[in-house]
Amino acid sequence: MLVGRDGELSRLVAWIRDAAAGRGRAVLVDGEPGIGKSALVRAACATAADAGCQVFWGAGDELGQPLPLLPLLDALQVTQVTRDPRRDAISELLGGSAVAGKGADLAAAAAEQLITLVDELCQDEPAVLVVDELQWADRTTVAVWSRLARSVRQLPLLLIGVLRPVPRRDDLRSLFRIVGPAERVRLGRLAEPAVLELVAALAGGKPGAELARLADDAAGNPLYLTELVDALARSSCLEVDTAGVVELTGAATPDSLPEAIADRLGFLTEAARGVLRAAALLGVGFSVADLVTVTNSSLAELLPALDEARAAGVLVAAGDDLAFRHPLIRTALYDEMPTAVRIAWHQAAAWALAEASAPVERVARQLLPMVSTTDSRVPVPPWAVRWLLDVATPLIGQAPVAAVALLRRAVRDAPLDDTVTGTLACRLADAYYGVGNVAQAERIALRALDRVRDPDVRVDLYTTVVQCRGLTGCSADFLPELNNALTQPGLQARHRARLLVLIARTHRYLGEIDDADRFATAALAELGPVEDRWATGWALHVLSFVAMVRGEWAGALPLFERAMAVVRGDPALTDLTLQLRINQSVTFGALDRHTDALAAAAQARELAERTGSVARLSQAQSAVGQLLLAAGRWDDALAEVDVVADDRKDPAVVCGDHGVAAIIHFHRGETAAARRHLDIAALYSERIGDQFVECLVRACSLAFEHASAPERALAVLTAVPAGEDAGEELLGDTARLAATIGDVRTVAAIEARARAIAAESAIPHRRALALYCRGLLERDPTMLLRAADGYRDAARPLSRAKALEAAAIAFAEARAEDRGSARAAFTHAIDLYAELDAQWDVARLRALFRAFGIRRGPKVKHRQVTHGWDSLTPTEGRIAALVVEGLSNPQIAGRLYLSPRTVGTHVSHILSKLGVHSRIDIAREAARHQSASG
Ligand SMILES: Nc1ncnc2c1ncn2[C@@H]1O[C@H](COP(=O)(O)OP(=O)(O)O)[C@@H](O)[C@H]1O
Numbered sequence: 001m002l003v004g005r006d007g008e009l010s011r012l013v014a015w016i017r018d019a020a021a022g023r024g025r026a027v028l029v030d031g032e033p034g035i036g037k038s039a040l041v042r043a044a045c046a047t048a049a050d051a052g053c054q055v056f057w058g059a060g061d062e063l064g065q066p067l068p069l070l071p072l073l074d075a076l077q078v079t080q081v082t083r084d085p086r087r088d089a090i091s092e093l094l095g096g097s098a099v100a101g102k103g104a105d106l107a108a109a110a111a112e113q114l115i116t117l118v119d120e121l122c123q124d125e126p127a128v129l130v131v132d133e134l135q136w137a138d139r140t141t142v143a144v145w146s147r148l149a150r151s152v153r154q155l156p157l158l159l160i161g162v163l164r165p166v167p168r169r170d171d172l173r174s175l176f177r178i179v180g181p182a183e184r185v186r187l188g189r190l191a192e193p194a195v196l197e198l199v200a201a202l203a204g205g206k207p208g209a210e211l212a213r214l215a216d217d218a219a220g221n222p223l224y225l226t227e228l229v230d231a232l233a234r235s236s237c238l239e240v241d242t243a244g245v246v247e248l249t250g251a252a253t254p255d256s257l258p259e260a261i262a263d264r265l266g267f268l269t270e271a272a273r274g275v276l277r278a279a280a281l282l283g284v285g286f287s288v289a290d291l292v293t294v295t296n297s298s299l300a301e302l303l304p305a306l307d308e309a310r311a312a313g314v315l316v317a318a319g320d321d322l323a324f325r326h327p328l329i330r331t332a333l334y335d336e337m338p339t340a341v342r343i344a345w346h347q348a349a350a351w352a353l354a355e356a357s358a359p360v361e362r363v364a365r366q367l368l369p370m371v372s373t374t375d376s377r378v379p380v381p382p383w384a385v386r387w388l389l390d391v392a393t394p395l396i397g398q399a400p401v402a403a404v405a406l407l408r409r410a411v412r413d414a415p416l417d418d419t420v421t422g423t424l425a426c427r428l429a430d431a432y433y434g435v436g437n438v439a440q441a442e443r444i445a446l447r448a449l450d451r452v453r454d455p456d457v458r459v460d461l462y463t464t465v466v467q468c469r470g471l472t473g474c475s476a477d478f479l480p481e482l483n484n485a486l487t488q489p490g491l492q493a494r495h496r497a498r499l500l501v502l503i504a505r506t507h508r509y510l511g512e513i514d515d516a517d518r519f520a521t522a523a524l525a526e527l528g529p530v531e532d533r534w535a536t537g538w539a540l541h542v543l544s545f546v547a548m549v550r551g552e553w554a555g556a557l558p559l560f561e562r563a564m565a566v567v568r569g570d571p572a573l574t575d576l577t578l579q580l581r582i583n584q585s586v587t588f589g590a591l592d593r594h595t596d597a598l599a600a601a602a603q604a605r606e607l608a609e610r611t612g613s614v615a616r617l618s619q620a621q622s623a624v625g626q627l628l629l630a631a632g633r634w635d636d637a638l639a640e641v642d643v644v645a646d647d648r649k650d651p652a653v654v655c656g657d658h659g660v661a662a663i664i665h666f667h668r669g670e671t672a673a674a675r676r677h678l679d680i681a682a683l684y685s686e687r688i689g690d691q692f693v694e695c696l697v698r699a700c701s702l703a704f705e706h707a708s709a710p711e712r713a714l715a716v717l718t719a720v721p722a723g724e725d726a727g728e729e730l731l732g733d734t735a736r737l738a739a740t741i742g743d744v745r746t747v748a749a750i751e752a753r754a755r756a757i758a759a760e761s762a763i764p765h766r767r768a769l770a771l772y773c774r775g776l777l778e779r780d781p782t783m784l785l786r787a788a789d790g791y792r793d794a795a796r797p798l799s800r801a802k803a804l805e806a807a808a809i810a811f812a813e814a815r816a817e818d819r820g821s822a823r824a825a826f827t828h829a830i831d832l833y834a835e836l837d838a839q840w841d842v843a844r845l846r847a848l849f850r851a852f853g854i855r856r857g858p859k860v861k862h863r864q865v866t867h868g869w870d871s872l873t874p875t876e877g878r879i880a881a882l883v884v885e886g887l888s889n890p891q892i893a894g895r896l897y898l899s900p901r902t903v904g905t906h907v908s909h910i911l912s913k914l915g916v917h918s919r920i921d922i923a924r925e926a927a928r929h930q931s932a933s934g
């Protein structure tokens, strides 16, 4: 029964009906423990089936906090074996069977998959997803909850979070900013009539004056009231008179909620209490099987105690499992054990679960109390060290913070100076690397190098150090040590090859390309017929990188093929595979092979999603964004660079992505938006010492052009370090700006460089660039028209428009009889700019040609509308049509070869452009639009 919550209940029930009708919503229910949050939400959910909604329910647990996603895995029934491919993929991922190498974030990958799973489940049937005790959920769960909350209007989903008030955690507090006040249900004390009604129901009659006064002390908290009345009944302090009024007879009444709970527990037999203490170690909800394991008894032996606990109102059934009736009851049992006893119990439970091959997270949950109590002197037992070594890799991927805590203690307690300590140190360094503490990872690895002799472990440690140094930019001073390592006795070819690869990688980090080339080649020679995928794959990776930097794009392609053939399918080399794929995509792009480039990037993206590498995912997205920018698909480019949040990307990637966005906005005359992107990029650029990022440099130069400062725009481009092979994409604009301000020497220098590049290459845009620069230098309109044709063949519309523009100017400046040609080129350029929606260029060009007396430009189609159906970009239009067909985001993603996240971004753009709130509204708008346009 539920008393005194009619208003709240009817709001929740109405929201469930809304969800069933396709209008999703995110809701927070908060209030003191025992105030009736779970009871209220459960009562509302009881109406879900009739409304046509399925219900998923999971809860946070105090002990589960260091381990990611348990509440959601539980709610969405992601268990060891299912027959659902999505769920299987998630549990496989968390089980560590696909590992994206060091720095992989399996929890993030699983989170991504869970969001997709929710999408798919909602596609089957509208849903209510409840996360109870959200204040105890891990951060990844909270992050997923908030991602779902932000996109919930795209789904037939009622998302409910239940938590205690005034959370101290910032991530929880931010949920209250996402969920508006209208969607917040704050539960306070029950009103007096409701209190009396509840007491009457519990006591079996109308409360008399004394009982009513006592009940009044319970602060309108139904849990307290329940515990209180039950306690009174147990000690026979209640008496019903003939008129049906219940009155107090005794004096000994509990005067706080904890006391009332203690009273309930006090009535249990010692045997039942023992079993319940063991259960309290497992959590609020637990499986009977686990209880059997940790108590080392049979089910038959446990049954009497469990029955007693249920009869006494301590335990309740929860699906196939059991649960404490309220978390406060579990806490009471747990807290009555002294810390040392508790830790010993937990340790025994961990051992029993590990012996029974329980999942990694269930064992870890029992081991963690041992290390989270800072003053604990309990050493990590040898079995736990062995277990940790076995599961380290998946544990680090899944719960790096927990892995750090456990491995740190294991390193401290394991016997010194042997392979075990070395290996443990390796894993601890990996774990630190996984949580982003690069400095600590490096320190651990260096310290272990001082004492470990085993060459396998040593090479592993060197690898960690090189990786850390690569990130912190202190690679140079480790080179002597690496060279020295090569001379140590007892090395096999495989060890030497790996060390040579590390030296090659270090040179590559340092930009010493020739040395990188030399050592990578030496590594391959050292290996000879010996097979070592790691060494071969990385050596080829360095060689392909060298080729890219040298601009030898065609030469890089076969290196990718060879490397990929070696590393493909090896889970330990996933990260390398990702890097190879991304670089391959960039290389295809540089060769004007756009389709191949997009295909390679899509493969990288898919693998990154699947294996949890958000950093690589954002690199792949960024590569796609730049390809789309060059190919003139600007709306799609804007969507791609917007997909991953800035704080999850490498700073250089953030700079590139905001550069792409700024370039597009500048060309479109959306100056304020462009400048916002530049401001953000500036913050990140500073963090990486203003490293050269091509797109950002282009955008910064464009900003000065916008401000009519061509000299400064040129200066930005020429400031790129001389001799830098990167920056080829900047040459065209450099020559153009230099020509504009009459800096003939610079034009001539660039022309010479472009000619040299084109001489060795058959790539269309390189040849076009040479023609463009020469045309600018010689003011030769015919040459510039040929450049425009070249850019057409390279499928680069912006460059093509610029070449046509230059040709038009050259014609106009030349002779009067060329006016016809000038007008033709001018018209063509305007058309191309208009197709890109580059309004700034259109306006600029028109003004310029008014000065030549060429006024009548063609009619320009301009997507002026910013709202409504006609404002949708072609891709948005396609996606809207699929939404109308009833496809989910993952299905649309599959159809259009986009990532589900990109589709999500597009759908939210569609919603705001149409000014509507749900997918159903999109369908309605589509129907309206169709009938309106006949
Ligand atoms: N409105 C209510 N009417 C009757 N009983 C209630 C009500 N709210 C809560 N209870 C009872 O009080 C106890 C505590 O409620 P619960 O929902 O678990 O609290 P919370 O989730 O806020 O900690 C439960 O036994 C529940 O059945």
Ligand SMILES: [Mg+2]
Residues within 6 Å of the ligand: 037, 038, 039, 132, 133
């Ligand atoms: Mg509750």
